[in-house]
Amino acid sequence: MATNAWEPEEFSGIGTDVLAGIDFVLTDIDDTLTTSGRLPALAYEALERLQKAGISVIPVTGRPAGWCDMIARLWPVDAVVGENGAFYFACSLQSGMIREFAQSSEKRCEGRQRLDRLAETILASVPGARLSADQKFREADLAIDFAEDGPRLSDKDIARIVTCFEEAGAVAKVSSIHVNGWFGHYDKLAMTRCLFSRHYGLDLDTADRNVIFVGDSPNDAPMFGFFQNSVGVANFADFLDAEVTPPKWITRQAGGAGFAEVADAILRARGDQ
Secondary structure, three states: OOHHHOOOEEHHHOOHHHHHOOOEEEEOOOOOOOEOOEOOHHHHHHHHHHHHOOOEEEEEOOOOHHHHHHHHHHOOOOOEEEOOOOEEEEEEOOOEEEEEEOOOHHHHHHHHHHHHHHHHHHHHHOOOOEEOOOHHHOOOOEEEEOOOOOOOOOHHHHHHHHHHHHHOOOEEEEOOOEEEEEOOOOOHHHHHHHHHHHHHOOOHHHHHHHEEEEEOOHHHHHHHHHOOOEEEOHHHHHHOOOOOOOOOEEOOOOHHHHHHHHHHHHHHHHOOO
16 A cells, blocks of 8 residues: 555544553554654553553564563563564563564574575675664674764665565565664564463454554554554654555654653543543
């Protein structure tokens, strides 16, 4: 679906009856919880307020396993889906850390060897492309930085990175800062289904109306397309010229302030604010 035909509906128009029934808040991290690369206090506080209200908060991100281990342990969240669906981690005082992967360790090792070779091809083919600074903390994918630590590459160069992945038979997803690629058939939505089934004993198809997802970029497309309560923060408008599945609602504010806008509305509807 081409987003240039998309007429965004303001998030303020979502019904309070819908928001009052939300039990799970799923959220991307980069440029959804963060603003200009930083996690603002109001976004982190929103996570904590949601958790205190009994709402399960689950970041669903392209960030690496090393980061996700820390997030699952230290942030006010129930679990985290990382590396675009390669795994979920959940940590509690009772059970300690639970780690579930989409692929076996053997498959991940095989994929890593192929991705290391592919990295050399991409860096040689696209001047200015660089490995993401967090690559060393990744278990299953390859992240090519086009905007985080250095000048933003052109749309043409970003498209060339995607082509390199796809020509090698890898899946490629574009976030607001990286192109992530991996070998295997999984994504953010597939691992979220796994999390709901294994960790909560819920079928995501029937639990959907009690879930809201907040994101900002093309790699959130599977989530935007599935959830009836899908929300883009205002900076999703940066991708209106790309052919990506859009969210159903959009906030007035960008980044972390947009996420806080969603959290505030949910808590008001539930009478928790």
